[in-house]
């Protein structure tokens with residue numbers, strides 16, 4: 060599980076870990092954005108909260124996560140969580156959903172607020188596949204995604220107001236989640252102010268120093 064402020068790089072690192080270990084990447088924000096783009100009732104309801112920087116209500120989030128984790132052999136094979144749990148209630152609910160399966164590691168991606176503000180202000184995202192770019196690191200041609208050819212845009216919730224609200228909610232709602240996993244004895248920290256490659260290397264070292272990964276890395 061990756062924890063950390065908005066802009067800490069959870070999405071980028073979680074995708075890379077999922078690819079490296081060949082496991083499922085569950086990103087609640089991406090699920091809600093996809094549902095909103097598809098115009099489903101769930102997506103449209105979620106969007107009304109997301110665009111303002113509020114959390115989507117727990118009743119909605121819990122149902123979606125439960126369904127996602129029960130699909131295929133995700134619980135036995137392993138998965139990486141990104142953006143969930145985001146409050147104490149969701150952390151407790153996750154324990155129920157896992158029903159005896161063990162969470163191995165919760166990593167807090169540490170990064171100063173000045174850095175995340177810069178990252179989020181310049182962040183641009185592929186509207187089709189979710190690949191992340193930045194004004195300082197744009198796609199090869201004219202905001203067309205290098206991965207899939209989709210249109211690269213600013214997220215509707217990356218406005219100054221919504222970002223401030225998300226960071227406030229992070230302090231109030233998500234810091235207690237870090238405390239929750241510290242008490243459970245599975246919390247680790249990684250400095251996420253470094254380059255993407257460097258952070259990824261530290262994550263893999265951390266994971267492999269903690270376990271004998273049952274899943275072979277590719």
Ligand code: ADP
Nearest residue numbers: 065087088089108109113114115120142143145
């Ligand atoms: P960020 O971490 O930058 O806010 P995400 O893509 O993780 O980006 O989430 C975007 C939005 O989706 C959040 O602001 C919130 O409205 C909603 N969301 C995502 N995950 C959750 C969750 N676990 N609980 C409630 N709302 C969520």
Ligand code: ZN
Nearest residue numbers: 185188204207
């Ligand atoms: Zn794309």
